[in-house]
Amino acid sequence: MTDRSTRREFLGTLAAFSLFPLEQEKPDLILHNGHIVTMNSAEPAAEAVAISRGRFFAVGKNADVLNLAAPGIRKMDLGGKTVLPGFIDAHSHPAAAGLSHLRMVDCDLRSISAIQAALRERAAKTPAGDWVLGFKYDDTKTEDGRSLNIADLNAAVPDHPVHIEHRGGHTVYANSLAFQKAGIHEKTPDPPGGKIDHDPATGKLSGRVAESAQAFFEKVLPQDFTRDDHREGVKLISKMLAKTGITSATEAQGNPDDLRAYQDARDSGDLLYRAYCFINYRFIDSMIEAGVRTSLGDEWVRVGAMKLVCDGSISERTARLSTPYEGRPNDFGILVMTEEELYTYGRKAHLAGWQIGTHANGDVGIDTTLRVYERLQRENPRNNPRFRLEHCTVINDNLIARIKALGAIPTPFSTYVYYHGEKMRYYGAERLNHMFALRSFLDAGIRATQASDYPPGEFIPMMALQSEVTRTDTKGNVWGPKQKITVEEAIRVGTINGAHASYEENLKGSIEAGKLADLVVLGRDPLKENPSTLVTIPVERTMAGGRWTFES
Ligand SMILES: [Zn+2]
Numbered sequence: 001m002t003d004r005s006t007r008r009e010f011l012g013t014l015a016a017f018s019l020f021p022l023e024q025e026k027p028d029l030i031l032h033n034g035h036i037v038t039m040n041s042a043e044p045a046a047e048a049v050a051i052s053r054g055r056f057f058a059v060g061k062n063a064d065v066l067n068l069a070a071p072g073i074r075k076m077d078l079g080g081k082t083v084l085p086g087f088i089d090a091h092s093h094p095a096a097a098g099l100s101h102l103r104m105v106d107c108d109l110r111s112i113s114a115i116q117a118a119l120r121e122r123a124a125k126t127p128a129g130d131w132v133l134g135f136k137y138d139d140t141k142t143e144d145g146r147s148l149n150i151a152d153l154n155a156a157v158p159d160h161p162v163h164i165e166h167r168g169g170h171t172v173y174a175n176s177l178a179f180q181k182a183g184i185h186e187k188t189p190d191p192p193g194g195k196i197d198h199d200p201a202t203g204k205l206s207g208r209v210a211e212s213a214q215a216f217f218e219k220v221l222p223q224d225f226t227r228d229d230h231r232e233g234v235k236l237i238s239k240m241l242a243k244t245g246i247t248s249a250t251e252a253q254g255n256p257d258d259l260r261a262y263q264d265a266r267d268s269g270d271l272l273y274r275a276y277c278f279i280n281y282r283f284i285d286s287m288i289e290a291g292v293r294t295s296l297g298d299e300w301v302r303v304g305a306m307k308l309v310c311d312g313s314i315s316e317r318t319a320r321l322s323t324p325y326e327g328r329p330n331d332f333g334i335l336v337m338t339e340e341e342l343y344t345y346g347r348k349a350h351l352a353g354w355q356i357g358t359h360a361n362g363d364v365g366i367d368t369t370l371r372v373y374e375r376l377q378r379e380n381p382r383n384n385p386r387f388r389l390e391h392c393t394v395i396n397d398n399l400i401a402r403i404k405a406l407g408a409i410p411t412p413f414s415t416y417v418y419y420h421g422e423k424m425r426y427y428g429a430e431r432l433n434h435m436f437a438l439r440s441f442l443d444a445g446i447r448a449t450q451a452s453d454y455p456p457g458e459f460i461p462m463m464a465l466q467s468e469v470t471r472t473d474t475k476g477n478v479w480g481p482k483q484k485i486t487v488e489e490a491i492r493v494g495t496i497n498g499a500h501a502s503y504e505e506n507l508k509g510s511i512e513a514g515k516l517a518d519l520v521v522l523g524r525d526p527l528k529e530n531p532s533t534l535v536t537i538p539v540e541r542t543m544a545g546g547r548w549t550f551e552s
Contacts, residue, residue: 026052026068026070026073027050027051027052027057027058027068027069027073028051028052028053028073028074028546029050029051029073029074029075029076029546030048030049030050030051030065030066030068030069030073030074030075030076031048031049031051031075031076031078031083032047032048032062032065032066032075032076032077032078033047033048033062033077033078033079033080034046034047034048034049034078034080034081034082034083034521035047035078035080035081035082035083035525036048036049036059036082036083036511037082037083037084037491037511037527038059038085038510038511038512039084039085039491039492039495039496039509039510039511040059040510040511040512043059043060043512046059046060046061046511047060047061047062047065048060048061048062048064048065048066049065049083049511049517049519050065050068050069051517051546052546053546054516054517054545054546054547055514055515055516055517055545055546056511056512056513056514056515056516056517057513058513059511059512059513078521081521081522081523081540082521082522082524082525082526082527083511083519083520083521083522084245084491084495084511084519084520084522084526085495085496085508085509085510085511085518085519085520086245086246086247086248086495086508086518086519086520086542086543086544087244087245087246087247087248087450087461087494087495087498087520088246088247088248088249088449088450088494088495088497088498088499088501088502088508088509089241089246089248089249089250089450089451089452089454089459089461089498090249090250090411090449090450090451090497090498090501090502091250091252091357091390091391091411091449091451091452091453092249092250092251092252092451092452092453092454092459093169093251093252093253093453093454093455094234094237094238094241094249094251094273094275094454095230095233095234095237095251095254095258095261095262095275095277096233096251096253096258097233097237097454097455098232098233098234098235098236098237098238099225099229099230099233100135100136100165100233100455101233101236101237101240102229102232102233102236103133103225103229104133104134104135104165105118105119105122105132105133105134105135105164106118106134106135106136107119107134107135107136107137107138107164108136108137108138108141108167109142110141110142110143111142111143111144112142112144112146112148112152115134115137115142115148115152115156115164116152116153116155116156117156118134119132119134119153119156119157119162119164120156120157123156123157123159123160123162126160128159128160129159129160129161130160130222131160131161131162131163131178131221131222132157132160132161132162132163133162133163133164133221134162134163134164134165135164135165135167135455136165136167136455137164137165137166137167137173138166138167138168138315139166140420140422140423141422147173147206147208148164148173148207148208149173149199149206149207149208150173150174150175150176150179150204150205150206150207151207152207153173153174153175153207154175154176157175158175158177159177160177161174161175161177161178161180161181162174162175162177162178163178163217163221166315166316167315167455167456168313168314168315168316168456169313169455169456170210170211170214170312170313170316170318171208171209171210171211171214171316171318172208172209172214172217173207173208174207174209174217175207176205178217179205181220182216182217182219182220183216183220184196184205184209184213184216185205186198186203186204186205188216190213191212191213191215191216192212193211193212193334193335193336193337194209194210194211194212194213194214194215195209195210195211195213195334196209196213197209197210210312210316210318210334211312211318211334211336212336225257227260227261227264230257230258230260230261230264231261231264231265231268231270233261234261234262234264234265234270234271235265235268235270235271238265238270238271238272238273238549239272239550240459241272241273241459242272242273242542242544242549242550243539243542243550244459244460244461244462244539244542245461245462245520245522245539245542245550246273246459246461246542247273247274247508247518247519247520247542247543247544247549248273248274248275248276248498248499248502248508248518248544249273249274249275249276250275250276250277250278250304250411250451250501250502251275251276251277251278251304252278252307252357252390252453253278253280253307254277254278254279254280254304254307255279255280255282255283256279256283258277259277259279259301259303262275262277262300262301263301266300266301271300271301272544272549272550273544273549274299274300274301274302274508274516274518274544275300275301275302276302276304276502276504277297277301277302277303277304278304278305278306278307278357279303279304279305279306279307280306280307281306281307281308281345281349284306284345284348284349284354285348287303287306288348288349288352288354293352293353293354294306294353294354294355294503295503299507299508299516299545300545302502302504304355304357304502305354305355305356305357305388306345306346306349306354306355306356306357307357307358307359307390308337308342308345308346308356308357308358308359308369309336309337309358309359310335310336310337310342310358310359310360310365310366310368310369311333311334311335311336311359311360311361311362311364311365311368312333312334312335312336312361312362312365313361313456314361314391314393314413314416314420314423314427314435315416315420315423315456315457317331317333317423317426318333318334319333319361319362319365319393319394320332320333320334320335320361320362320364320365320368321333321362321363321364321394322362322363322364323431325426325427326425326426326427326428327426328426332364333362333364333365335364335365335368336359339368339371339372342358342368342369342372343372343375343376346358346372346373346376347376347379347380350376350380350382350385351380353382355385355386355387355388355503356373356376356385356387356388357388357389357390357411358372358373358387358388358389358390359390359391360389360390360391360392361391361392361393361394362393362394363394363395363396363399363434366389366392366393366394366395366399367399369389370389370399370402370403370406370408373385373387373406373408374402374406377406384407385407386407386408386409386500386501386503387406387407387408387409388408388409388410388411388501389403389408389409389410389411390411390451391410391411391412391413391451391453392410392411392412392448393412393413393435393436394427394431394434394435395410395434395435395437395440396434400437400440400441400444400446401444403441403444403446404444404445404446408446409446409447409448409449409500409501410437410441410446410448410449411448411449411451411501412436412437412438412441412448412449412451413436413451413452413453413456413457414436414450414451414452414457414463414464414467414468414493414494415452415457415458415459415460415463415464415467416436416457416467417436417467417468417471417472417473417479417480418463418466418467418470418472418473418474418535419457419458419463419467419473419474420457420473421473421474421475421477421479422473424473424477424479429479429480432479432480433480433481433482433483434480434483435479435480435483436468436480436483437480437483438468438483438485438489438490438493439482439483439484439485440483442485442489442493447497447500447501448493448497449493449494449497449498449500449501450464450490450493450494450497450498452464460535461494461520462526462534462535462536462537462539463534463535464490464494465487465490465491465494465526465534465535466531466532466533466534466535468484468485468490468493469484469485469486469487469490469531469534470484470531470532470534471483471484472532487526487527487529487531487534488527491526495509495510496509496510497509516544516545517543517544517545517546518543518544518545519542519543520539520541520542520543521539521540521541521542521543522537522538522539522540523537523538523539523540524537524538538552539552540552
């Protein structure tokens with residue numbers, strides 16, 4: 001098979017592809033003897049792949065692909081291991097999380113006293129008067145059965161201002177010194193779309209503020225991240241993602257600093273996943289002015305959608321619902337931006353050729369967002385706008401029909417049922433059958449994605465598969481069993497559907513000749529695994545662009 005014409009003929013029958021003249025058709029790596037689940041419906045299974053210049057060059061049977069090997073070409077025996085396309089996390093906050101991991105106290109701890117100890121330790125190493133910052137605090141995961149309050153924080157750290165972000169990202173907790181610096185006192189009125197909590201008994205500040213009230217702190221928090229810090233943050237989180245099999249992620253609340261950090265990390269060789277970087281609506285004017293729009297970039301760093309936020313969060317129970325939270329008859333959640341604001345920003349972006357991604361969790365939030373999208377399309381129809389509904393958590397038949405009609409893309413939380421089971425009771429068993437509604441989306445032909453929303457959610461793709469397939473939490477409670485999907489469907493959601501959400505379905509998301517060589521090698525086959533142990537399947541290796549980004 002060295003003769004050129006035979007070779008060309010042979011390549012015609014094998015699923016092969018080349019971007020280059022025939023003279024250069026030489027793979028640089030062959031992986032063989034694998035159980036390759038391709039997610040390419042034309043050729044769902046394969047045994048071997050040849051890789052050339054970061055892309056799949058050929059996909060097929062062992063004998064055929066090995067035939068392409070010329071002297072000096074690297075070959076690797078996969079030992080029958082299962083290979084999937086690299087996972088695509090369609091909604092996450094990796095660059096921001098990377099910075100937090102660099103700087104802040106990780107408050108994902110199981111008691112208030114453990115959090116106090118961690119803060120105290122950090123304070124001891126922090127110059128007097130400087131901020132002590134924390135993140136990933138979760139009020140439902142501490143054994144105390146109550147929230148962290150201002151007294152806890154004052155007791156732990158009296159001499160430094162303390163600011164702790166809730167894991168969900170929509171509420172913060174602070175000590176007295178921090179409130180002073182932010183200029184908040186007991187009588188400060190709630191800003192529009194925000195809430196400053198008070199102790200119902202005493203009327204004093206509780207220590208917690210929600211949604212837009214966080215802006216009081218944003219003005220006084222240290223903003224001294226250097227350009228290098230941003231790159232280091234991407235480097236740190238790159239390793240964390242690669243270890244779990246992720247090869248692409250959407251930066252769902254990106255800004256110009258993130259976009260620069262991704263380019264810096266790409267150039268220094270530290271970027272291990274492909275970033276689709278959303279741009280927060282606050283920066284849209286300067287972006288449009290500079291002639292930038294969605295999809296500008298390369299296979300590693302690409303400008304994503306403009307980000308808008310309609311309502312509150314699921315994990316912190318502020319999503320805007322049509323019927324109240326269980327046991328809280330007057331609480332319907334929060335709307336963050338008005339419909340008119342969403343429309344004004346949305347119109348600008350839509351006219352300039354941007355994709356739009358709007359955070360919409362509750363059924364009221366989704367309804368409002370869809371109304372805006374429908375109006376934009378009615379007034380200025382665009383081909384294939386791929387409007388995104390970030391999270392799109394609580395749905396009904398009417399919403400599903402409208403999402404389908406618009407060709408919109410929901411990015412529901414993939415790991416919440418499994419990881420955040422203790423929060424599900426606030427929504428009630430009946431409502432859970434209409435939440436994270438992958439069964440409904442897929443049955444309607446809607447291309448929903450896998451999405452972690454890290455830090456609020458865990459990003460491990462194997463956990464996403466288990467959560468979506470079993471709808472069961474870590475304690476064995478089943479939440480919304482009507483929305484179960486199969487393992488194969490869950491893999492599709494986490495790969496090719498994610499590529500579609502960023503207009504890259506012809507570039508990645510399946511193991512197919514011509515596509516980017518992004519894949520994951522697993523220790524066991526998820527299609528044969530007991531669904532209740534999917535999360536324990538080890539990731540042995542991850543590859544992005546033909547380079548191993550993780551090897552166990
Ligand atoms: Zn998010």
